[in-house]
Amino acid sequence: MSRIVLDLDALVTNGRLDAAEATRLRALALPDQKNGLLVNLLLIFGAISVAGGTIALVPNALTGLVLALFALGGAEGLRRSARGNSLKALGMALTLMGTLGLAGWVGWEFQHVEDGTLPTLLIALIMTASAVWFRSALLGAFAVLSLGAILGSGTGYWHASYALFVEEPTLTILIFGLLAGGLYHARGKLGAAWQNLVTVAARTAMFMVNFAFWVGSLWGDRIGEHWFAPQRWSDRSDWRDAAMTIPDHVFTLGWIGALTAVIATSRRNSFLSITSIVFLTIHGYTQYFEYLGARPETLVLGGLILVGLAVAGARFLAKPATETA
Numbered sequence: 001m002s003r004i005v006l007d008l009d010a011l012v013t014n015g016r017l018d019a020a021e022a023t024r025l026r027a028l029a030l031p032d033q034k035n036g037l038l039v040n041l042l043l044i045f046g047a048i049s050v051a052g053g054t055i056a057l058v059p060n061a062l063t064g065l066v067l068a069l070f071a072l073g074g075a076e077g078l079r080r081s082a083r084g085n086s087l088k089a090l091g092m093a094l095t096l097m098g099t100l101g102l103a104g105w106v107g108w109e110f111q112h113v114e115d116g117t118l119p120t121l122l123i124a125l126i127m128t129a130s131a132v133w134f135r136s137a138l139l140g141a142f143a144v145l146s147l148g149a150i151l152g153s154g155t156g157y158w159h160a161s162y163a164l165f166v167e168e169p170t171l172t173i174l175i176f177g178l179l180a181g182g183l184y185h186a187r188g189k190l191g192a193a194w195q196n197l198v199t200v201a202a203r204t205a206m207f208m209v210n211f212a213f214w215v216g217s218l219w220g221d222r223i224g225e226h227w228f229a230p231q232r233w234s235d236r237s238d239w240r241d242a243a244m245t246i247p248d249h250v251f252t253l254g255w256i257g258a259l260t261a262v263i264a265t266s267r268r269n270s271f272l273s274i275t276s277i278v279f280l281t282i283h284g285y286t287q288y289f290e291y292l293g294a295r296p297e298t299l300v301l302g303g304l305i306l307v308g309l310a311v312a313g314a315r316f317l318a319k320p321a322t323e324t325a
Helices: 008-013 019-028 034-057 061-081 088-109 117-134 137-150 169-187 192-219 233-242 248-265 271-291 296-318
Strands: 153-158 161-166
Touching: 008 019, 061 088, 061 117, 088 117, 088 137, 117 137, 117 192, 137 153, 137 169, 137 192, 153 192, 161 192, 169 192, 192 248, 192 271, 248 271, 271 296
Parallel strands: none
Antiparallel strands: 153 161
């Protein structure tokens, strides 16, 4: 959608527009959303303040559950009653607060359960149901990521460091590859109201596929380690020796083939094409230091390869581009 800004008073004063036409154009103008955004922000911060104060006064899991349900109820009420986009930001905030609060309550209640499959499955169902009900693209991405947690995928953070782990690369590639393919296929058959949600979920699934290839290309995969390996690392050696193992070079070559296939079959300048090129670069960078290291001769070789890739990339990008998907 293109936007054009006109100073109607100045155009009328300069004689380039008559007063009647200026009045007609002013009636067609979009409403100023600044005041609405300010009201939404005040309501959001007010809701957060009330929730935080209530939890501080009554610090238990039940309080969090009640507040989460109230937030979801408020979001549903706004979805049904609000006209236009006047309170859209508030509705989105309440949806996010309520869904994450409900998921957090599930995690808290099941924190002492030895098998974490049930709580992660419940959280994935909550995220998915909320994403579909409220048609939230952000929650759609969270739903896909929470599905990854069932397979042992996740992240970790400590001082100045951030970690990504995928405990079942093979299953993650298969499941999320099928999920992404199914969502992209369904996107063309669904109505416009679902397009953004399905697209974001499919793209998140593609990220999970690439992350799984990345981890597998470095350490390979022992099928079923997330579920069947002993919890204590000292007891895992025997299980790892007997487990079905896929070596790292299978993922290394498979990732190259998968990325090349996506680049060749997707529309140029589309999300899939650009993302695959980025991950192909990450793959090359990772394998370069994994196998060659930062020695003088390998730096020369790597520089020549980069120059060649730059020339090939320039020729590729110089071709007529198609619409972004």
